[in-house]
Amino acid sequence: MASVTESIEQMVNPILSKYGFYLVEIEYVKEGNSWYLRLYIDKPAGIDIEECSLVNQELSDVLDEQDPDLIPHAYFLEVSSPGAERPIKTERDLQLAKEQFIHVSLYQKLNGQKVFEGTLVDYNAQELILEIKVKTHKQQITIARKSIASMRLAIEF
Structure with missing residues (x-):
């Protein structure tokens, strides 16, 4: 049933x-x-x-x-509506979030951080690539999907 x-x-x-x-x-x-x-x-x-x-x-x-x-x-x-900062849970959500500003929380620290915000550049089954701002310049970071606790759209200030 x-x-x-x-x-x-x-x-x-x-x-x-x-x-x-x-x-x-x-x-x-x-x-x-x-x-x-x-x-x-x-x-x-x-x-x-x-x-x-x-x-x-x-x-x-x-x-x-x-x-x-x-x-x-x-x-x-x-x-x-799921709201402006809606969760990203499915592959469809990820597809729609591509090139959008997102918030990613991790289970364990990566480069000393558990939270990242940036533009979702690309993703595949194993990882995603975010473009984040570090001080005055942008850089890309690769995050293993198995290390992600949660993701959501975010509002960029």
Whole structure:
């Protein structure tokens, strides 16, 4: 039997593809006494609140038609943008982040640092190449992907 998030993904993907959107992440979590079904969606030019509302309504209609209910208890459905500093978790995320400014956290120090911010120049299955600023000049650094704890888009100041 498929999990709730897998079932929701199958239901929402046709809705998203109809509008040229894509799914970033699904969360189905209990916070306090309430359950939340959260979908983070995006498109190349960025997603706006009206588009999130459109997907929310269409997915809500699809969920209401399910018999038996996929989620038998009360929950809150939230559809939103992943935000300007969204996590980078999948190969698709990496592809979209290429040539973008990103934040990379490591499990262990590399060159005395556990955190790097720079432009994602390139990547492959084993490593990624970042262009970072060191004082007044830029240099490229290669980071093994197995050493990366987390990555996200970042805002460059």
